[in-house]
Amino acid sequence: MARVATGESVIARVVRVLDAFGPDERVLRVSEIAARSGLHVATASRLVAELVAHGLLARDDHGGVRVGLRMWELSSRASPTAFLRDAAMPVLEEVHAAVGQHVQLGVLDGTEVLFLERLTAPGAVVNYTRIAGRLSLVASSSGLVLLAHAPARVRDAVAAGPFERFTAASIDSAERLRRVLADVRRDGHVICPGYIHPDATGVAVPVWDPGRQVVAAALGAVVPNTAGVSASVVPVLSAAARGITRRLASADPGRTRPLTD
Amino acid sequence: MARVATGESVIARVVRVLDAFGPDERVLRVSEIAARSGLHVATASRLVAELVAHGLLARDDHGGVRVGLRMWELSSRASPTAFLRDAAMPVLEEVHAAVGQHVQLGVLDGTEVLFLERLTAPGAVVNYTRIAGRLSLVASSSGLVLLAHAPARVRDAVAAGPFERFTAASIDSAERLRRVLADVRRDGHVICPGYIHPDATGVAVPVWDPGRQVVAAALGAVVPNTAGVSASVVPVLSAAARGITRRLASADPGRTRPLTD
Structure with missing residues (x-):
């Protein structure tokens, strides 16, 4: 060279x-x-x-x-994310029509979540994600879902801190982080009221890679920080995530390679 | 270097x-x-x-x-197309919900149309576009819309041939091309039955750059080659294209730079 x-x-x-x-x-x-x-x-x-x-x-x-x-x-034409995005997009649209706020798809990259796609609505609540934007794994609901299912070395690196805090509600210790991650693995979703902005709640669920024991992506929504709203979004997101996994399986039943790096 | x-x-x-x-x-x-x-x-x-x-x-x-x-x-994060795509995406979703087939957004690049976005439905009619894929300006409905409003040097270069033909219906002469382009400018849309595949009709309309005399993109749909279907899509696409122009204007009222190169 x-x-x-x-x-x-x-x-x-x-x-x-x-x-x-x-x-x-x-x-x-x-x-x-x-x-x-x-x-x-x-x-x-x-x-x-x-x-x-x-x-x-x-x-x-x-x-x-x-x-x-x-x-x-x-x-773009050979993007490692194109396969995942193609499978997810029709499902994201349906979720967006149902939820009517921000809906986004993120993948783990290093110790951050990288957002592949985001659908947004005029007048929706504040949201800091962007397409091809990144957020800290600890601060965002999508990040916490990805971190909960990440390799131990990634979890250890993140738990060592520092913790990027956006509000007083943000996760600020390794102990609280470990509790939250255990809850995510048990519940299959995470709800993060006011972690990034006092008026917004992030909700996210894992999208499982078909036939693998790994999470391919996090499907998330950002909704107003109002009682009951975020809980009602969980079953919508969970059903949609299963739909994406099914579409991944039928799009490429013989796939042996991981979806992202 | x-x-x-x-x-x-x-x-x-x-x-x-x-x-x-x-x-x-x-x-x-x-x-x-x-x-x-x-x-x-x-x-x-x-x-x-x-x-x-x-x-x-x-x-x-x-x-x-x-x-x-x-x-x-x-x-992606600084893409020249991100601004256009952000303005178009919610409108594309609405069109896609209404039309239920393939809906796509393309821009002029050189003597080809480059597709920035495509929404598709399971079981929809055949379609050769891909995200970040290209098609000949002459063969595709989106390409003809962009060519109709392209600088004279681009029109002359394309009219000089050769003409990429996909079916017997494809445009195959400079004379026919000139007639079609004049019709596109007069009618504000183009309908291309069987130009690329015998079973599919491409329909496209221009998306005008707000406050400018130029076309920023082509909004197109690919629908089954059945009597009446394509004509019914034209008013949906036209209204959507105006919606994208309005969103472009309100997103950046002071913009002085063109949307794409």
């Missing part, structure tokens, strides 16, 4: 450039990309020029740079 | 590696990546190893390689 002066590879620098972009930073100037990626402006400028030439980045008419359609296409 | 022996940059080779993957080639062996990308196995192997180290590719337990979650995340 060709290397630049600092010993860092071109690919490592490309990742730093791409990492500068985010949901709130969809358009950046080259100087901003340099600052956010820690690269010299001249280096950032050269990399951006070549990424633009290949369509992985695109320039607008105002000196701005953003992720290109080609980058989205290369990653 | 550091260059390898042939004079091709690392980024160019990375793009060739990523390009080897597709909807039907989600998992490839290194030897297959080398063959599909035209790289030596040793070169492909080195590039794959580094892309895996950065999470842009991932290995499974069976010697297979695929696109990594990190690649999907980097491109």
Whole structure:
């Protein structure tokens, strides 16, 4: 692999450039990309020029740079999440029609939950998830479901803290976390009133990978923090999660590979 | 930019590696990546190893390689299409509930239509679109809508042929194409019976960019090739397209940048 002066590879620098972009930073100037990626402006400028030439980045008419359609296409058409998403989407739509608030599908990635899909309604309660956004496993209902069924090494790493707290209700100790995770495994769902925002309750259930002893994803909803609402959502989510598992099984009965990394 | 022996940059080779993957080639062996990308196995192997180290590719337990979650995340969270998709998604769901077949959103990219989103129903009629898939502008209803409102240079390039034909009904001459495009501009929709498959009719309408004289996307449906069905879909799609434009306007009233490249 060709290397630049600092010993860092071109690919490592490309990742730093791409990492500068985010949901709130969809358009950046080259100087901003340099600052956010820690690269010299001249280096950032050269990399951006070549990424633009290949369509992985695109320039607008105002000196701005953003992720290109080609980058989205290369990653989406062979996405490791496409199979899961295809199976889940019709079910998510039905849940969304029934629940009428936020409905989302998340997978475990490292020590965070990565949201693959989110359906939302105008006027729905506050929600901090985004498509391709991440949340701490401890703070979010989807994260707690994934963590409850994660390998022991992931659970140990998360239990060692620190605990990202959003509100006074957020989980703040390893002991409380262990109790909650045991409850999730016993009950098959989790209800998190006010963990992330005082007005919102997260509810989530596991989506089991067919024929495997592992959880493929968490199916979650964010509903108003009103008595009775979250409990009524649990059976809807549980039935939907079983529906996704059935669709996964029938879509690819001979599959031997895990759904995500 | 550091260059390898042939004079091709690392980024160019990375793009060739990523390009080897597709909807039907989600998992490839290194030897297959080398063959599909035209790289030596040793070169492909080195590039794959580094892309895996950065999470842009991932290995499974069976010697297979695929696109990594990190690649999907980097491109999705700042996707140029995210803004359009967010505005369109709730409307697409409503159309899908009403039409009950395939509903899709496509944008112009080069001389093809690139599909950003597709909702589908079990047992729906045949459909060749995929998320992040492409179709010829001439063959598909969404493509014809985008082409009708495309810059003259795109229309001229496409009219020069060749014409990709799927069935005997497909458009096969510049003269017929020009007539169809004039009809699309006059009628505000297109109906394509059997252009891609004898049993399916594509119907599509333009989604106008608010406050601009350009079409941001095509909203399309694929319905059974049965008398009356496609015509009944047109008013549903037209109302939905206006709804997407309204949502685009209210989501970002001060926007000055185009929605896609």
